[in-house]
Amino acid sequence: MVSDKVLLEVKHLQKSFGDKTIFKDLSLTVRQGEVIVLVGPSGCGKSTFLRCLNGLEDYEHGEVFLDGKAIPGEQKSWYQVRQKIGMVFQSYDLFPHMTVLDNILLGPLKVQKRTKEEVLQQAQNLLERVGLWDRRNDYPSQLSGGQKQRIAIVRALCMNPEIMLFDEVTASLDPEMVREVLDVMLELAKAGMTMIIVTHEMNFAKAVADRVIFLDDGGIVEENTAEQFFTTPKTERAKKFLDIFNFKE
């Protein structure tokens, strides 16, 4: 499923908040159809890294290439790039004054200027896939957390992005709703969507990832296949981190 074509390339990225360096000299190559899971302790810069890829955070040094083209740092150029890089957040952030369908149609109609018939058809297909077509005229306040998050995923997908970024999308959900969202993401992965996922759901990471990247102390500590990372991690720090998720008497 993973092709040889490099879709996203990050070179020597550096980000600080004031005196505090979040990460430095961070480089990453993402191939088309690849699913990368970023794991690491809280505050290690996983979310900040994703936000840099979508222009929601500025960075001091480094370059980001999408489809082989460098993305210029200034804010103006991000409007174009964001149409190709979909992002889903922890707190869903559907627009509360719009119905489900209006939430989904806004970007494709106003940003991409596509025809309503075409977008509506796509929205219907996607909403049916996540089992929420019958909730299309509801407002976000009428939906559960899991339903909101599935809608947020559909909203991003309807822009036909080349890559999807997921920033701890199940962290705010009740346990019984986590599964319904993860299932949607698994299905997307199987369908060949390129994804970078930040998550604390280790079983899910194991199931979905082609590659796991363990971040800590402002850099990549370990980069490994999912199978190897979770069974035989190369570094002590990764072992220690994974031990947190194993309850031992």
Add this chain to the structure above:
Amino acid sequence: MVARFLFEVMDYQFIVNSIPLYVKAMELTLILSFWGILFSIVLGCICAMVDYFKIPVLKTVVKVYVEISRNTPLLIQLFFLYYGLTQFGVRLEGETCAIIGLTFLGGSYMAEALRSGLDAVHKTQVESGLSIGLTNWQLMRYIILPQACAVAVPSFAANVIFLLKETSVVSAIALADLMFVAKDLIGMYYRTSEALLMLVVAYLIILLPISILFSYLEGRLRQHGLGSGNI
């Protein structure tokens, strides 16, 4: 006591006869309020945007304007416009002075109402809009303003009612509004109770429907989880 007041002291024929005068005065009150409130909203929006986007220099100008406007009485502002400006060779009509005065006063209140609404729109909503490629203008038009206005509705309603009531001051610059007519009738016929009763009734006729309309609107917004600040 009350019965004697209602059935012996009150002159209902006088009240009926004065109705046309009050209707005419209501017209003037409504016209001044309409333009005053409309321009206040426009001015308020401009000021709130300057503040929200932190436009250099203009942001300070807006801050100074808001402080001056909110800390001086409308009566003083009207005297300045109507009498004070003639010293500099500027002679404005009473109606113009009233509308400018109401706009000057209302603009700052509307700006503050909208500003509180803009501040209530969560940062993640903005980021969510940006992540689907919206430009700053589209973000303001489709995401920020609708939510900010919903939060601002209660303050906005209070300001509309406040400005309508403030028009009672314009009689001081010889405009024949409701207050002017009431004072005129009291001065000419000494029918204080009748004139004041009609004044109260006239203001209620204007203000009650507006108040009910805004209450309904707030209720509708709350149904969708908007307007409570909990976006």
